Amino acid sequence: MKIALAGAGEVGLCLATEFFKSEDEVVVLTSTVKPSFEHLNAENRLTDYSVDDLREKLDDCDAIVSTLSGPDEFYISTHSNILEACTQSRKCKHFIPSEWNINLADFPDQPMFSAATHEVVRNKLRSQNSVKWTMICHGWFMEYVLPKEKNPLREIGLAWAMNHSTKVFDMYADGLQKVTLTSTADTARAVLAVLRNSINSGAGLSPTTLLAGQTLTYQELFQLVKARDPAWKSNPVAFSEVIGDIFEGLNAKDPGVAIHQMRILGFTNANHNPRGKALEWGTGVLQGLRATTVEEFLDLAEARKGK
Structure with a gap:
């Protein structure tokens, strides 16, 4: 299986690091060479993200995974062009768009600042049947429990x-409220498993693929981190406070209002991928894979301290 990874930012680098541990071939599509990828000895294919250029760059690939974000116009145009390039491609007929995080099966309108833009691309994906696609929903990346x-x-x-x-x-x-945490490494391994299963078997893909590393309430997560470091303190946040910050930011046309719109998620289960809806580790598509718990993840980070 040969995978193209579009986007060479932080998420792209994390996914690529794990992709390169597999038996699969990986190429990185990027508009400029990224020094952060040099240690992977990745094959970089420079692209302007036009349909013609993407079709050429994807000619020998089986699937493309996008981590591209950015302004609304860029997000829509690049993903639209990737879809069209896959449609015209002789081989690359699997596409994972850049969504990530939110449980889009139940909360497609979140987060507020990007939902409308992403829905434009989703509608284009839904309106065709020549390219198989799925949106990966993993809750929060577990890396956010780590210090900067x-x-x-x-x-x-x-x-x-x-x-x-x-x-x-x-x-x-x-x-x-419950929050699902999944490490980038577990997410990457699951992405490869989902693609491999579909490519090898010809099986279709669900519009949303939910993953769940570990699910806790915010209270449980706080107790877990406090048990490891008693210096942590809880700060109660009222819903009205966050709504007020959003209202003020929108009135001031402050781009920073997106931060407060993300805080809305903490009052909902938008980042909760419930059992029964999420793929089950160790069986089916995820046969042979297991998820890392938060405790294990923190232990691994501690073991790497100073290395």
Whole structure:
């Protein structure tokens, strides 16, 4: 199986690192050469993301996985062009668009700042039947339980409950909402398994593929991190406070309002992938795979300390 990975940012690098551990071939599509990928000895294919160029770059690939984000117009145009290039391709007929995170099966309107843009691309995917596709939903990446110096993903401030510099944990309302955490490595292995199963068997793909590393309430997550480090303190956050911040940001046309729109998720189960809807580890499509728990993940990070 030969996989093209579109986008060479933080998420792309995390997924690529795991992809390169598999027996599959991987090429990286990017507009500029990224030094961060040099240690992987990745095959970089420079692209302008036009349909003609993408069709050429994907000619020998079986599937494409996108981690592209960015402004609305860029997101729509690049994903539309990838879809069209796959449609015209002789071989590349599997496409995973850049969605990630949210349980889109139950909360397709979240997060507020990107849902409408992503829905444009989703409608294009739904309206065709020559390219198989699925949106990967993994909850939160588990890497966000790590402090900034250990977290390979970009800093997102208040969008996530844990402030590692102050060791303050935002507790949304009563903290009983559930959040699913899945490591980037587990997500990457699951992505390859999903694609391999479909490519090898000819099976179709569900519009959403839910993954669930470990699911906890915010209260349970707080107790887990506090047990490891008693310095952590809980900070109660009211729904009205977040709504007020969103209202103020929208009125001021502040692009930073997206951070507060992400905080809305903490009052819902939008990042919860329930059992029965999520793929089951160790069986079926995920045969031979198991998920890393938060405790195991933190232990691994601690073991790497200073290395």
